[in-house]
């Protein structure tokens with residue numbers, strides 16, 4: 251990290267926290283709801299009754315306290331379940347300049363494109379590829395043998411068409427190739443690795459008995475918030491499939507995370523430090539892990555995280571490695587090549603530059619006048635475009651500035667940084683994302699990867715230390731090509 255928050259690396263990866271180690275008795279699945287204890291602050295809660303909850307319900311990914319509540323939940327789901335939507339039929343379109351069909355060896359009835367048509371398609375979509383025997387891009391999610399339920403979940407999430415990065419990454423990943431992917435901020439990189447992971451994990455269920463369920467995939471990300479977001483998205487896309495996830499981040503009790511993993515999960519999403527902590531203290535079987543994702547790879551292979559990320563990599567046996575960021579430089583390319591042979595490099599859009607949809611406005615002010623200027627912007631009907639994120643370089647600065655804005659403008663402003671407890675960070679982020687508060691002042695913990703969908707304005711109160719962090723922070727303002735603004 252380094253750039254986002256001055257002392258962030260140790261903060262993002264918290265030391266072990268076993269104050270909440272659960273007793274063996276507590277780990278027993280409870281028959282009745284009243285036998286379950288109340289949830290401690292920050293612990294998962296049963297979606298039915300609000301007591302302490304766990305993943306005990308195979309058919310859903312919700313936290314449940316007891317068999318009794320599980321029955322109630324399943325009854326509720328059954329009542330709500332609509333007739334399943336069938337995956338859209340594959341449409342054969344005529345070849346021509348503007349229409350493309352997809353070659354897929356699993357679907358020989360679909361005619362294949364000529365090499366020149368593939369080149370033309372990639373050119374039109376700004377997809378550059380480097381490597382040997384690169385699979386062709388897909389044009390729809392239903393064309394590469396994904397489970398029908400997954401295609402349905404994508405559709406339900408509003409993902410009607412893959413984005414360019416997904417078009418190229420999904421087929422390459424399904425072919426078990428290791429990838430280094432650079433693509434614009436907000437271009438859909440997360441689903442591009444989650445979709446193949448979910449497809450891969452659902453396949454295991456068909457092949458193996460229930461008894462052995464070590465994790466199959468690990469996603470590493472540099473901040474707790476980003477891990478939370480990735481796990482949430484994985485749950486949405488994997489809903490109804492035999493696909494369970496565990497979140498392994500500092501600030502949450504380690505005992506719960508271990509319990510979840512020991513009970514069988516397919517995917518672990520975590521920060522490097524907490525994952526190492528867990529692996530050192532507990533005998534987690536990683537034999538089956540065959541997919542290793544480094545999200546924000548340039549940050550994860552920087553000095554603060556590199557040793558930990560590499561230690562986790564070495565604990566795995568020749569996994570498929572997929573690495574993603576909007577900013578990838580030549581040193582990262584070199585380093586990534588050492589993680590796998592026969593790597594494919596994919597670049598989409600204009601990585602390494604601020605997203606084109608963000609309008610960038612520079613305001614020159616003396617440092618003493620910076621606060622006054624931000625008060626003016628926030629008070630101005632013309633210039634203030636909430637929801638807004640204000641980035642600063644220190645934790646204390648985040649607290650002080652949020653208080654100062656509130657005092658000067660009367661607007662409720664919250665701060666988020668690594669010194670807050672996990673519970674506070676979660677709650678504050680929830681309040682911001684649901685629109686309860688319209689301005690958040692934060693350090694780099696929200697600078698990378700966070701999908702702050704409705705954000706219209708990003709204010710860089712303190713200029714970040716590097717152009718890369720600038721690109722990521724600016725990228726919080728425009729997701730999926732939506733108009734954004736940066737001051």
Ligand SMILES: Nc1ncnc2c1ncn2[C@@H]1O[C@H](COP(=O)(O)OP(=O)(O)OP(=O)(O)O)[C@@H](O)[C@H]1O
Nearest residue numbers: 409411412413435436437438439440576699701730
């Ligand atoms: N195929 C799709 N159709 C519609 N929306 C999509 C699709 N794929 C992703 N999205 C949405 O686009 C937004 C941005 O996606 P995502 O967070 O994965 O971007 P990213 O490339 O990882 O960005 P960053 O570099 O900032 O981390 C999210 O809100 C996501 O739900």
